[in-house]
Amino acid sequence: MIRIRSLNKPKTMEEAWELYSKNKKAKLIAGGAFLRLSTDLYIGEAIDLFDLNLNGIRETENEFTVGAMTTLRQLETDASLNSYFNNYFSKSLENIVGVQLRNIATIGGTVYPRYGFSDLLTALLALDVDLQFYKAGRMNLQEYMEKGLLEKDILVEIIIKKNIRNATFEMMRNSKGDYAILNCGISLCDCKYRISIGGRPGRAVVAEEAMEILNAAEEMGEETIGKACDAVAGLTYGTNMLGSGRYRSAVSKVLLKRGIMEVLENDN
Numbered sequence: 001m002i003r004i005r006s007l008n009k010p011k012t013m014e015e016a017w018e019l020y021s022k023n024k025k026a027k028l029i030a031g032g033a034f035l036r037l038s039t040d041l042y043i044g045e046a047i048d049l050f051d052l053n054l055n056g057i058r059e060t061e062n063e064f065t066v067g068a069m070t071t072l073r074q075l076e077t078d079a080s081l082n083s084y085f086n087n088y089f090s091k092s093l094e095n096i097v098g099v100q101l102r103n104i105a106t107i108g109g110t111v112y113p114r115y116g117f118s119d120l121l122t123a124l125l126a127l128d129v130d131l132q133f134y135k136a137g138r139m140n141l142q143e144y145m146e147k148g149l150l151e152k153d154i155l156v157e158i159i160i161k162k163n164i165r166n167a168t169f170e171m172m173r174n175s176k177g178d179y180a181i182l183n184c185g186i187s188l189c190d191c192k193y194r195i196s197i198g199g200r201p202g203r204a205v206v207a208e209e210a211m212e213i214l215n216a217a218e219e220m221g222e223e224t225i226g227k228a229c230d231a232v233a234g235l236t237y238g239t240n241m242l243g244s245g246r247y248r249s250a251v252s253k254v255l256l257k258r259g260i261m262e263v264l265e266n267d268n
Contacts, residue, residue: 068108122198126185
């Protein structure tokens with residue numbers, strides 16, 4: 001049973017912030033997917049962000065701005081976004097449970113909690129992405145993933161910059177719709193690679209050592225790719241019901257090599 005003692009529907013961001021900041025236990029509802037997936041949940045005070053006009057994808061010359069209440073399905077099917085990034089978002093989101101859930105789950109509700117199982121966070125980390133918070137202002141996604149916030153805040157929008165176009169998403173699942181055992185985002189821009197690894201099952205991270213190896217190489221041969229794969233395999237991997245840390249480490253090498261070969265092919 002899901003029980004909510006008090007449900008608030010603010011009409012402005014300031015009203016939402018006042019409600020959220022004065023109650024330490026208040027919960028934001030940014031789509032409500034966690035409610036649909038819960039069987040026994042009590043919330044003292046809930047704040048529904050539906051009326052704050054945080055939904056939609058806007059394109060400018062230099063970036064895509066995505067409202068925090070935009071659903072995963074909207075990202076998956078947006079023509080302009082997927083045309084620019086060569087269906088990168090469609091590929092990274094299409095295996096998340098089912099269409100019904102992707103029509104409920106929002107980008108803000110996924111990014112703000114920094115979920116370790118998130119395919120979307122891994123995909124975003126491989127690009128150049130900023131987050132706009134109501135109080136903290138603008139922050140790079142990688143910094144947020146590594147450090148979080150000093151105080152709680154409300155995520156307003158996600159800014160995806162247009163400086164990277166060649167990107168691919170690789171993942172390993174036991175079955176379609178299941179959580180990923182491991183996922184990997186790889187992008188290439190101006191001969192510089194950016195690599196993210198998620199589903200470790202900890203939070204997604206940027207594979208700095210592997211990137212340094214690839215970006216310092218004069219020639220992209222088997223030896224260089226092998227060293228980068230070894231570096232990714234050396235990241236910290238945990239064990240859960242989907243797979244062991246050792247297995248994830250081995251899978252990471254395969255996913256990275258596959259992704260490198262794909263972005264190289266796209267670059268030619």
